[in-house]
Structures are given as structure tokens and as C-alpha cells.
Amino acid sequence: MKKILILPVLLGAALALADPAARPQPATQAARDQLKAGVLSPVMAAPQISLQGTDGQPIDLARYKGKVVLLAFGFSNCGEVCPITLATLAGARKKLGTEAAYVQVVYVTVDPERDTAAQMKKYLASFDPTFIGGVGTRAEIDAAQKKYGISSSKNSNPDGSYTIGHSSSIYMIDRAGGLRAVMPYGHPVDDFVHDLKILLRS
Amino acid sequence: MSRRGWWWWAALTPLLAVVAWAGFAPIKLPSREALFEIPHGTYARRMSGDLVDILPSSITLTLGLNDVLLLRNLDEVPQQFGPTIMMPGQSFRLPFEVASENRFDCTAHSSGQMIVIVEEKPVWPWQKIRWRLRHWQNS
Numbered sequence A: 001m002k003k004i005l006i007l008p009v010l011l012g013a014a015l016a017l018a019d020p021a022a023r024p025q026p027a028t029q030a031a032r033d034q035l036k037a038g039v040l041s042p043v044m045a046a047p048q049i050s051l052q053g054t055d056g057q058p059i060d061l062a063r064y065k066g067k068v069v070l071l072a073f074g075f076s077n078c079g080e081v082c083p084i085t086l087a088t089l090a091g092a093r094k095k096l097g098t099e100a101a102y103v104q105v106v107y108v109t110v111d112p113e114r115d116t117a118a119q120m121k122k123y124l125a126s127f128d129p130t131f132i133g134g135v136g137t138r139a140e141i142d143a144a145q146k147k148y149g150i151s152s153s154k155n156s157n158p159d160g161s162y163t164i165g166h167s168s169s170i171y172m173i174d175r176a177g178g179l180r181a182v183m184p185y186g187h188p189v190d191d192f193v194h195d196l197k198i199l200l201r202s
Numbered sequence B: 001m002s003r004r005g006w007w008w009w010a011a012l013t014p015l016l017a018v019v020a021w022a023g024f025a026p027i028k029l030p031s032r033e034a035l036f037e038i039p040h041g042t043y044a045r046r047m048s049g050d051l052v053d054i055l056p057s058s059i060t061l062t063l064g065l066n067d068v069l070l071l072r073n074l075d076e077v078p079q080q081f082g083p084t085i086m087m088p089g090q091s092f093r094l095p096f097e098v099a100s101e102n103r104f105d106c107t108a109h110s111s112g113q114m115i116v117i118v119e120e121k122p123v124w125p126w127q128k129i130r131w132r133l134r135h136w137q138n139s
Helices: A002-017 A081-102 A117-125 A138-148 A189-201 B003-024 B042-047 B125-138
Strands: A038-045 A051-053 A068-074 A103-109 A132-135 A152-156 A162-166 A170-173 A178-183 B033-038 B058-062 B068-073 B079-081 B084-086 B091-095 B100-105 B113-119
Touching (some): A038 B084, A051 A138, A068 A189, A081 A103, A081 A189, A103 A117, A170 A189, B079 B100
Parallel strands (some): A068 A103, A103 A132, B058 B113
Antiparallel strands (some): A038 B091, B068 B091, B079 B084
């Protein structure tokens, strides 16, 4: 009886394994061309921000047309998220080689009370000297955060110092100035390289 | 085998075959995208005090099967999901590659938050059977 019950199990398993989908399928070109980041569709113009750049010029996204802009928000006293994000972006630029000339990282402070242009410039240069910081008054920073849906909150420490919790995604603006994609925090260097190559081609 | 035994065998055969198939057959879905739409009038309903949830507060995705969250804003005002502001008519396609639990701020939810649980792809027969049962229940 037991043996006879095995027969239908074998029949079901055989039918299942005969399905062509059971065999590994090679990745298609379309799948390889999908961004690892979250993609916005249809693409709309990236919101403009009015801030001072650490390179001495105003931050104007139109100035970077022809380049892919990686826009992120953080602060120079950040001990956890920002160093990882900035090291990842620096690593991606390094891995891109000559194509990195067409990638501009813009890092906007969420801590205008402490982050002066000089402070941000020094901090960003420790990761990559081409990174440009965005600084401004509290009102200007708030306006920029609102346009990109960035939240931040100040957390006081017992010693009187403070830290800031903030959104940590990276906005990917294409060469035509369209807000194409948003990369959540935590993706590795290779994911950025993958997406940047696609964005640089398009 | 007795006559009664044959009857048992005849009844159990299709059941065992189906269970075996469910445990071994590859799971196929028409798309890897799990689509959720924020309908027209969502903001207006919120403003009138309607707290009915339009989208589920928790979504479960499975790596390799339906691991891409596709949100479409059909409302007449921008809606925020996580770090993204979706303009009216815009969609946001977010792929996941790691099993994880993610909490996103979401203006379309009365709670203001949406949880996306990403599970590993079912590999073993009992995992596939459990996945199929849950999928069948939810559909």
C-alpha cells in the first residue's frame, strides 16, 4: 500500500520538474537595464534648490546639465549614515573611471547651524574633492528639504550636543535635469555603478 | 489490495499528486511587480476626516517572484512614499533584492506609515506549498 502511494507523489513531482520554468533562465537585456534604484515615471524635472555651493558658486541644477547628479542630504557631524553614504558614492566614482567626470555629487546639509561652507568643503573633500556641498540659512535648507520630501529631527544628547536623524536616500538626476530615481540607503558601490552606467548612456 | 483499499488509493492519488506538484513546481507570476494605486480623491477623503485605509498597511513581497513594489499616484495632489514625492499621475517602481522589513512614511495611509516585508524565495517543497496557500488565500 505504501509503495502504491508513492506513485502519485512521483507523478506530481515529475510533472512539476518537467516545467521549463524549473530550469534557470538567463537574465534578459531588459532586466539588466532595469535600475537598482526606485524609478519615477514619467520623469519630471528635478525640483530646483537655492543654496550656496561649497565651490563658491550657487547650487543650480541647470549648471550640471550633461552630468548625472547624485543629490543627498546629511551633515558633517553625522557619525553613522553620512560617512557610509559618502564613502559609497566616492567608491562608485572611483570604479567608473573616466566616466566619473560626468557624475556630480551634491551633498546638502541638514545642519546649517554648524555646517559652514568651509566645514562642509573640508568634510566632503575627505571622501572625494569633487563633491560639492550645499549650505544656506535654516529657511533655505528647510525649503530644499521640503521640495525633496526630506525629513530631519534634532536629538539632544545629555552633554548638550546634538545629532540629527534624517532621510538618507540618494536622488539620481539624469543628464537632462530630470529626477529619474531614488536609491535607498544601504546599497553597495556596485549598485550605484550599475545605475550610473545606465543613466550615463541615456 | 482489497476493494476498500482501491477506493482509498483512487481518492488519495489526485490529492497526493497535486501536493507533490505544489511542492516541486516552480512558482510563476505574470509580473514581478506588485501594483498598488493611490486612487483619485484620496487627499479629499482624508481632509473630510475619512480614515479608511485605501492601501494595506503591510505588504509582503517575495524575492525572485514579486519583489518590485509599484506605486501609482492617481490622486490629484502629490503623495509622499518614503523619500519620494510622487506627482499626480506619476508612479514609483522600487525593486528589493534583500529579505527585510521596511517602514516607509506614506501620506496615503491614515497611520502615515506603510510596512513592506520582503521574504526569501521559497525553495523547499513545504515552503512552496505554504507560499501557494497564502497566495491563494489572498487572491
